[in-house]
Amino acid sequence: MASFTLDINNKKYKVDASPDMPLLWAMRDLLGMTGTKFGCGKGYCGACTVLIDGEAAKSCSRPIEMVGKSKITTVEGLSSDNSHALQRAWMKYDVPQCGYCQSGQLMAAAALLNEKKNPTDMDIDEAMSGVLCRCGTYQRVRLAIHEAAKEMTGGAK
Amino acid sequence: MSERQNLNRREFIALVGAAGAGLALGFHLISEHRLDAFAAETVATPFEPNAWLRIDTSGGVTVTIGKVEMGQGVRTALPMILAEELDADWSKVKAEQGDAHSKYGRMTTGGSASVRTAWETLRKAGASAREMLVAAAAQTWSVPASDCRTENGMVIHASGKKLSYGELAAKAATMAVPQYPKLKEPKDFKLIGKRVMKLDTPEKISGKAIYGMDVKAPNMLVAVVERCPVFGGKVKAFEASAAKKIKGVKHVVQIPSGVAVLASDYWTAMQGRAQLKITWDEGDFAKQSSDSILAERKKLAETKGAVAKSVGNVEKELASTKKKITNAVYEVPYLAHAPMEPMAAVADVRDGSVEIWASTQVPDRVQNMASDMTGTSKDKVIVHTTFLGGGFGRKLYPDYIEEAIHLSKAVKQPVKIVWSREDDIQHDLYRPSTYNVFNAALGEDGLPTALSLKIVGDALNKSNPKDNVEGAAVEGASNLPYKIPNLHIEWVMHNPGVPTGAWRSVGSSQNAFITEGFIDELAHLAGKDPFEYRKQLLTDARLKAVLELAAEKAGWGNPLPQGVYRGIACHKSFQSYAAEVAEVSVDKKTGEVKVLRVVCAYDCGIVVNPDGAEAQLEGGIADGVSCTFKRAITIKDGRVEQANFDNYDSIRINEMPKVEIHFVPSAEAPTGTGEPAVPPAAPAICNAIFAATGVRVRKLPIRPEDLVKQLGEN
Numbered sequence: 001m002a003s004f005t006l007d008i009n010n011k012k013y014k015v016d017a018s019p020d021m022p023l024l025w026a027m028r029d030l031l032g033m034t035g036t037k038f039g040c041g042k043g044y045c046g047a048c049t050v051l052i053d054g055e056a057a058k059s060c061s062r063p064i065e066m067v068g069k070s071k072i073t074t075v076e077g078l079s080s081d082n083s084h085a086l087q088r089a090w091m092k093y094d095v096p097q098c099g100y101c102q103s104g105q106l107m108a109a110a111a112l113l114n115e116k117k118n119p120t121d122m123d124i125d126e127a128m129s130g131v132l133c134r135c136g137t138y139q140r141v142r143l144a145i146h147e148a149a150k151e152m153t154g155g156a157k
Numbered sequence: 158m159s160e161r162q163n164l165n166r167r168e169f170i171a172l173v174g175a176a177g178a179g180l181a182l183g184f185h186l187i188s189e190h191r192l193d194a195f196a197a198e199t200v201a202t203p204f205e206p207n208a209w210l211r212i213d214t215s216g217g218v219t220v221t222i223g224k225v226e227m228g229q230g231v232r233t234a235l236p237m238i239l240a241e242e243l244d245a246d247w248s249k250v251k252a253e254q255g256d257a258h259s260k261y262g263r264m265t266t267g268g269s270a271s272v273r274t275a276w277e278t279l280r281k282a283g284a285s286a287r288e289m290l291v292a293a294a295a296q297t298w299s300v301p302a303s304d305c306r307t308e309n310g311m312v313i314h315a316s317g318k319k320l321s322y323g324e325l326a327a328k329a330a331t332m333a334v335p336q337y338p339k340l341k342e343p344k345d346f347k348l349i350g351k352r353v354m355k356l357d358t359p360e361k362i363s364g365k366a367i368y369g370m371d372v373k374a375p376n377m378l379v380a381v382v383e384r385c386p387v388f389g390g391k392v393k394a395f396e397a398s399a400a401k402k403i404k405g406v407k408h409v410v411q412i413p414s415g416v417a418v419l420a421s422d423y424w425t426a427m428q429g430r431a432q433l434k435i436t437w438d439e440g441d442f443a444k445q446s447s448d449s450i451l452a453e454r455k456k457l458a459e460t461k462g463a464v465a466k467s468v469g470n471v472e473k474e475l476a477s478t479k480k481k482i483t484n485a486v487y488e489v490p491y492l493a494h495a496p497m498e499p500m501a502a503v504a505d506v507r508d509g510s511v512e513i514w515a516s517t518q519v520p521d522r523v524q525n526m527a528s529d530m531t532g533t534s535k536d537k538v539i540v541h542t543t544f545l546g547g548g549f550g551r552k553l554y555p556d557y558i559e560e561a562i563h564l565s566k567a568v569k570q571p572v573k574i575v576w577s578r579e580d581d582i583q584h585d586l587y588r589p590s591t592y593n594v595f596n597a598a599l600g601e602d603g604l605p606t607a608l609s610l611k612i613v614g615d616a617l618n619k620s621n622p623k624d625n626v627e628g629a630a631v632e633g634a635s636n637l638p639y640k641i642p643n644l645h646i647e648w649v650m651h652n653p654g655v656p657t658g659a660w661r662s663v664g665s666s667q668n669a670f671i672t673e674g675f676i677d678e679l680a681h682l683a684g685k686d687p688f689e690y691r692k693q694l695l696t697d698a699r700l701k702a703v704l705e706l707a708a709e710k711a712g713w714g715n716p717l718p719q720g721v722y723r724g725i726a727c728h729k730s731f732q733s734y735a736a737e738v739a740e741v742s743v744d745k746k747t748g749e750v751k752v753l754r755v756v757c758a759y760d761c762g763i764v765v766n767p768d769g770a771e772a773q774l775e776g777g778i779a780d781g782v783s784c785t786f787k788r789a790i791t792i793k794d795g796r797v798e799q800a801n802f803d804n805y806d807s808i809r810i811n812e813m814p815k816v817e818i819h820f821v822p823s824a825e826a827p828t829g830t831g832e833p834a835v836p837p838a839a840p841a842i843c844n845a846i847f848a849a850t851g852v853r854v855r856k857l858p859i860r861p862e863d864l865v866k867q868l869g870e871n
């Protein structure tokens with residue numbers, strides 16, 4: 001057991017936990033932040049994807065002792081009112097089915113757009129293939145990412 | 158329930174028979190299992206109360222649904238049906254999940270049946286309320302009701318004056334409930350048939366939607382269970398002292414399914430579980446493997462099975478015909494469901510009451526089970542259904558909820574059961590695997606004169622008598638839609654101890670693959686175009702229509718880019734009709750297959766929410782692609798060899814074909830969309846692989862190395 005301070009969505013949270021506890025479980029079970037999902041626990045499905053300092057990371061495979069002072073962004077931190085360009089595009093194409101993978105999809109997409117303003121289909125394949133959607137929403141995920149990219153770059157293409 | 162109880166009841170029209178007197182009005186609806194009879198106009202009461210509708214004084218409309226939401230969009234489609242007849246303002250409609258209660262009729266959600274079975278019920282609920290609102294307005298204005306119409310949440314008089322549903326709600330509640338409300342003609346639908354965003358999408362993209370996995374009850378412990386790795390095995394003895402030493406581990410409890418570790422959180426519980434030392438009695442299954450099961454099935458295929466269908470004389474025809482295919486063996490594997498959300502539920506068993514929050518397809522069954530297990534009367538068992546992170550049939554089986562009930566009862570605290578992904582993949586109730594043998598003879602004209610099929614495989618119901626054909630095992634095969642004068646179909650039951658369960662599209666998930674593959678073989682043997690061949694043989698007009706539509710939209714017969722090939726398949730399941738054309742390219746060196754495009758034509762009658770329906774079909778096709786290439790559960794030493802998504806995966810975004818959906822315009826009552834797009838996908842793809850390579854895929858999944866091997870043999 002040790003004490004850690006986590007910086008999540010621009011707020012500091014103190015947790016007492018074993019240093020090897022994954023960030024996913026610290027957030028879900030200790031802090032009650034359940035937007036980030038558990039799908040496999042082994043880094044295969046991406047349901048637990050969050051941003052760590054702006055980059056996509058699988059929180060099930062990141063022990064809290066390794067997080068340090070990094071800034072963590074979860075789906076709850078994308079916006080408080082679904083106003084993020086990705087969320088709006090997600091609504092336009094009505095992407096979710098069961099919805100369980102969608103936090104991971106959104107966060108992986110956010111990381112992609114942080115890196116590439118106008119991702120190609122190949123960029124999307126590369127950045128998003130780590131996030132499994134058992135319901136098969138992929139076609140809409142792709143459309144929505146293009147849509148959000150277009151909007152974020154001022155509609156220019 | 159609590160939210161509802163907090164509401165000021167005077168503000169609502171509550172349309173439910175079970176509600177109290179006064180403002181809550183009785184509205185009785187025909188029970189689901191009588192709907193077919195109802196459709197055939199042999200209306201039989203006893204009615205059962207079913208749906209709830211509330212209209213508050215600000216005009217907000219809340220539709221409570223009994224079916225569960227697992228991604229298939231019922232929390233949107235069902236309210237749309239009611240709102241259509243109500244002429245509600247859709248922007249004011251909210252959906253609410255009903256807790257388990259008999260007033261909702263059958264809550265079990267599966268079989269692509271929710272829209273089909275709720276159709277009449279919810280239309281009547283909406284139409285009735287609409288007539289009551291009109292009556293209230295007419296009385297207010299002292300005008301005949303026939304001079305009033307409704308639109309977008311308003312009653313409008315011929316003179317132009319208007320009252321909103323909110324303004325009328327209180328008065329409407331005092332009007333008589335019409336027994337036979339007038340329903341709209343489908344041509345007058347305004348909302349049904351419109352593409353609407355699902356009502357729950359905003360919650361699902363903000364992280365706010367609550368799934369079974371997300372529920373937290375005060376003072377709750379999290380439990381994980383170590384189960385015998387061999388099916389049917391039992392705990393002989395266990396040692397828990399090391400587990401109990403871990404800080405945060407509170408209890409170790411033996412339950413029928415294994416040994417549970419209860420802790421403050423999941424991670425800690427898993428640490429404790431890793432420290433358990435359990436000796437198992439592995440039981441009878443410990444020596445089984447996929448190979449031994451297959452060997453037994455090969456032998457069983459030589460024996461006589463239960464006859465599912467027999468017309469004419471297949472043997473005679475086969476003996477006297479030269480043009481034939483004999484002993485064509487098709488195989489499909491066991492499949493895990495692997496919904497994205499692993500099994501999870503919270504149970505709080507108290508003295509005299511039980512409360513459960515679960516991601517389940519069977520809230521009604523859970524209520525009965527909890528009542529039986531705890532000796533609590535059913536009305537004191539509250540079952541809240543959360544969102545389901547996928548179901549696909551897995552959550553029809555409440556084994557995980559049973560564990561939570563056992564544990565909460567034992568420790569007298571709320572308990573959340575959580576399955577790891579490994580638990581899920583290794584302790585599922587699997588889609589049966591089957592071994593199938595076909596024979597067929599063709600006449601002079603190339604059309605089949607005889608066909609026999611023997612299916613050897615698991616029953617879903619393990620107590621099914623051997624000589625009884627289980628419907629699910631032969632569905633999609635015994636109702637072969639093609640005109641074949643001599644037809645013989647047998648099923649040999651073989652239950653080697655693997656737990657099995659309904660899996661998205663059930664028997665059709667395997668039987669469409671085998672029958673649509675084999676029909677394609679016959680077309681090629683006859684030297685005919687596989688589309689024309691099917692068209693000539695199909696007896697069902699609606700199935701033929703989707704086949705033709707798919708072919709037309711896919712440009713069947715038109716040239717394709719170099720290296721791209723097509724395959725076609727069609728199948729009816731759950732009263733819906735689907736045909737798919739797949740376009741693939743094959744790298745003959747590596748055996749890699751790319752599914753580039755799938756064109757799907759679909760007939761489910763009236764399409765309630767086209768966008769939601771398309772999503773279901775896209776997802777069904779994705780599932781079909783995954784089954785074609787990725788998924789198999791295999792067994793060694795009585796254990797499942799796969800454990801997580803590294804070796805039991807689904808397609809990823811880079812493997813998703815471009816999917817195009819075309820609905821057949823229809824005024825027929827709606828059926829469903831959750832399952833029927835799955836069955837034609839695998840055969841359409843495999844038929845395209847044949848077109849590309851001459852290799853006939855008779856066994857799923859087809860891995861690149863298998864394809865390379867078969868290419869070498871050709």
Ligand code: FES
Pocket residue numbers: 037038039040041042043044045046047048049058059060061
């Ligand atoms: S839960 Fe982290 S990758 Fe699957």
Ligand code: FES
Pocket residue numbers: 096097098099100101102132133134135136137228497546547
């Ligand atoms: S929406 Fe269900 S897993 Fe992606």
